[in-house]
Amino acid sequence: MAAYEHLYIITYDIRDPKRWRRVFRLMKGYGEWLQLSVFQCRLSRKRHAELIALLDGIIHHNEDHILIVNIGPAETVKPSVVSLGKDFEVVARQPVIV
Amino acid sequence: MTDNERPPVQLELPLPFPELSGDMPLLPARMINEYQYCPRLAYLEWVQGEWAASADTVEGDHAHRRVDKPSKRFPEADELDDTEKLHGRSITLSSNRLGLIAKLDLIEAEDGIVTPIDYKRGKRPHVARGAYDPERVQLCVQAMVLREHGYVCEEGALYFVQSRERVRVVFDDELEQLTQNAINGLRLIAAGGHIPDPLLDSPKCSGCSLVGICLPDEVNYLRHADLEPRPLAVMRDEALPVYVQAYKAKIGKKGEELEISIDDEKVQTARLVDVSQVVVMGNVYITTPCLQDLMKREIPVSWHSYGGWFVGHTVGTGHKNVELRTAQYKASFDDKTCLAIARNLVRAKIQNSRTLARRNWRSDVPVEPLLDALKNLADKALRATDLPQLLGIEGGAAAQYFAAFDQLIKKPDDSKQLSFDFNTRNRRPPTDPVNALLSFAYAMLTRTWTMNLSAVGLDPYRGFYHQPRYGRPALALDLMEPFRPIIADSTVLQVINNGEVRPTDFVSAAGSVNLNDGGRKRFIAAFERRMSQEITHPLFGYKVDYRRLFEIQARLFGRYLLGELPEYPNFTTR
Numbered sequence: 001m002a003a004y005e006h007l008y009i010i011t012y013d014i015r016d017p018k019r020w021r022r023v024f025r026l027m028k029g030y031g032e033w034l035q036l037s038v039f040q041c042r043l044s045r046k047r048h049a050e051l052i053a054l055l056d057g058i059i060h061h062n063e064d065h066i067l068i069v070n071i072g073p074a075e076t077v078k079p080s081v082v083s084l085g086k087d088f089e090v091v092a093r094q095p096v097i098v
Numbered sequence: 099m100t101d102n103e104r105p106p107v108q109l110e111l112p113l114p115f116p117e118l119s120g121d122m123p124l125l126p127a128r129m130i131n132e133y134q135y136c137p138r139l140a141y142l143e144w145v146q147g148e149w150a151a152s153a154d155t156v157e158g159d160h161a162h163r164r165v166d167k168p169s170k171r172f173p174e175a176d177e178l179d180d181t182e183k184l185h186g187r188s189i190t191l192s193s194n195r196l197g198l199i200a201k202l203d204l205i206e207a208e209d210g211i212v213t214p215i216d217y218k219r220g221k222r223p224h225v226a227r228g229a230y231d232p233e234r235v236q237l238c239v240q241a242m243v244l245r246e247h248g249y250v251c252e253e254g255a256l257y258f259v260q261s262r263e264r265v266r267v268v269f270d271d272e273l274e275q276l277t278q279n280a281i282n283g284l285r286l287i288a289a290g291g292h293i294p295d296p297l298l299d300s301p302k303c304s305g306c307s308l309v310g311i312c313l314p315d316e317v318n319y320l321r322h323a324d325l326e327p328r329p330l331a332v333m334r335d336e337a338l339p340v341y342v343q344a345y346k347a348k349i350g351k352k353g354e355e356l357e358i359s360i361d362d363e364k365v366q367t368a369r370l371v372d373v374s375q376v377v378v379m380g381n382v383y384i385t386t387p388c389l390q391d392l393m394k395r396e397i398p399v400s401w402h403s404y405g406g407w408f409v410g411h412t413v414g415t416g417h418k419n420v421e422l423r424t425a426q427y428k429a430s431f432d433d434k435t436c437l438a439i440a441r442n443l444v445r446a447k448i449q450n451s452r453t454l455a456r457r458n459w460r461s462d463v464p465v466e467p468l469l470d471a472l473k474n475l476a477d478k479a480l481r482a483t484d485l486p487q488l489l490g491i492e493g494g495a496a497a498q499y500f501a502a503f504d505q506l507i508k509k510p511d512d513s514k515q516l517s518f519d520f521n522t523r524n525r526r527p528p529t530d531p532v533n534a535l536l537s538f539a540y541a542m543l544t545r546t547w548t549m550n551l552s553a554v555g556l557d558p559y560r561g562f563y564h565q566p567r568y569g570r571p572a573l574a575l576d577l578m579e580p581f582r583p584i585i586a587d588s589t590v591l592q593v594i595n596n597g598e599v600r601p602t603d604f605v606s607a608a609g610s611v612n613l614n615d616g617g618r619k620r621f622i623a624a625f626e627r628r629m630s631q632e633i634t635h636p637l638f639g640y641k642v643d644y645r646r647l648f649e650i651q652a653r654l655f656g657r658y659l660l661g662e663l664p665e666y667p668n669f670t671t672r
């Protein structure tokens with residue numbers, strides 16, 4: 001299948017703790033939490049658009065700031081990352097079996 | 099004025115529509131836009147109730163967010179002051195004469211003249227008229243409805259959110275004619291109950307959110323086989339199933355995630371956007387808020403006994419495509435159609451079991467006699483004159499195939515090790531590990547097909563080959579036939595031959611044999627891996643995984659039932 005999804009690193013600065021929690025909860029639905037206010041997400045164009053629309057509805061444009069960095073096609077990209085302390089793994093997609 | 103002084107114009111006789119009456123719903127102006135883009139798109143959305151969001155539609159909704167909050171009352175036409183400058187947001191107007199309802203993003207009024215403004219996502223397109231016809235037509239519909247209500251309206255504008263540009267649209271005769279034609283055309287197809295043909299090799303299709311439902315290239319190819327289909331329908335996001343089989347597990351919702359816990363301890367989470375369905379086996383509990391949210395998101399839940407037996411499934415409000423179900427029922431009452439469908443299904447199944455046997459043969463005994471016998475039976479299936487005869491042929495093929503199934507199973511090199519042995523196929527309850535695996539795999543496949551069929555709007559319980567009996571998803575059993583060997587049997591062989599499931603992974607009680615927890619988890623993972631495997635479609639030539647292939651097959655079956663395809667193209671591998 002063609003490179004349909006891209007990998008993103010999303011970081012945010014939110015002034016108000018209430019809004020911060022809303023953003024955090026939303027982000028958990030779209031990606032994997034890396035560390036405080038930093039997420040790693042695999043997004044199709046549609047989910048990317050959804051996420052932007054939802055974030056845009058939460059934040060205050062003159063106080064908060066969100067950065068969405070596109071790393072490249074999710075299936076093929078091998079981000080070169082130096083990770084000290086913990087392991088860094090690119091998010092994969094697989095069925096959940098409990 | 100004499101005859102030859104008349105201008106050489108063919109005058110249009112405006113065919114007035116009958117006023118809408120009874121329960122005929124008003125057509126939304128947005129549908130006129132869709133019709134102008136592609137008549138089939140309007141039909142799929144309006145008549146069949148199909149909908150799929152895409153990046154474009156999500157961005158479109160986002161672009162509208164500022165105008166979607168309705169403003170206070172907008173003055174009626176005769177209250178409009180000549181000098182006053184006014185704005186009205188998100189105003190809905192309808193016209194019974196035109197049979198239309200329009201939601202206007204923004205109306206500006208000045209000097210007694212109103213101008214509708216429509217918000218569009220993205221940048222202004224660089225085309226001759228400043229905008230594409232569908233958008234111009236949609237705006238013109240708004241003008242027509244405004245005029246119906248007595249307003250003076252001469253032009254409108256499109257506002258492109260990303261580039262913040264405003265494009266003027268003048269309602270000239272040409273545009274009005276185009277709009278009138280679109281309105282007439284849409285009302286005609288809506289009343290006529292006949293789906294317009296897909297566009298031929300059009301670039302519009304790759305931008306169309308319904309391309310995976312419409313299958314333009316596949317339908318065109320199967321009807322006149324010239325252009326090779328583009329893999330348009332294949333590109334889409336892939337949500338995956340969540341299986342919960344752990345004893346006393348509880349599934350709840352937290353924010354945008356499913357949270358699975360055992361004895362109040364969180365063991366796993368899954369993002370809801372990544373979940374295609376929830377499969378529950380045995381004693382597992384789902385909280386009501388969670389179940390409701392799953393229904394709202396159209397994520398089905400299927401319920402199984404601990405042994406994997408498919409008990410039923412829960413879906414939201416269900417699919418709106420009544421036309422499709424009606425066609426399904428109609429066809430199912432016709433003996434000839436049933437036989438034709440059944441013959442092809444059985445043939446494809448026998449062909450696929452033949453392929454599987456050929457590929458996995460591990461014995462010194464020659465495979466050719468079996469292959470020849472199966473080939474004969476496959477051909478014979480096509481000539482069966484009634485269902486009982488066909489059942490006989492299928493039974494004969496199954497008997498030969500399962501008699502040889504042990505030859506496909508790898509035996510341990512060391513004879514003291516426990517091995518898998520297979521003698522005959524038996525079911526309820528299965529009495530040996532291989533039969534237990536086969537039964538479990540068929541239950542998984544039945545569930546997959548049942549969900550797949552109800553997701554595309556078919557009724558999984560009304561079949562053509564399998565007769566409907568209480569609780570039996572007959573159509574799912576029908577359409578899965580060709581996939582039994584290539585998905586279920588092949589997964590069984592794979593887990594055995596790769597040693598992923600071992601003879602010690604089974605528990606037997608009271609004459610029946612079942613997988614234990616660990617073995618079952620590994621088996622499910624192998625099944626899902628098989629479903630994610632990509633293959634080259636033998637007809638369409640593009641690469642697709644089985645998950646997506648199932649949906650395409652189900653939709654093609656629907657296209658066949660609705661009369662768009664002369665035959666249902668069964669899937670066979672080589």
Ligand code: SF4
Nearest residue numbers: 136139297303306312
């Ligand atoms: S995919 Fe193409 S033919 Fe089908 S509805 Fe969309 S634009 Fe029309």
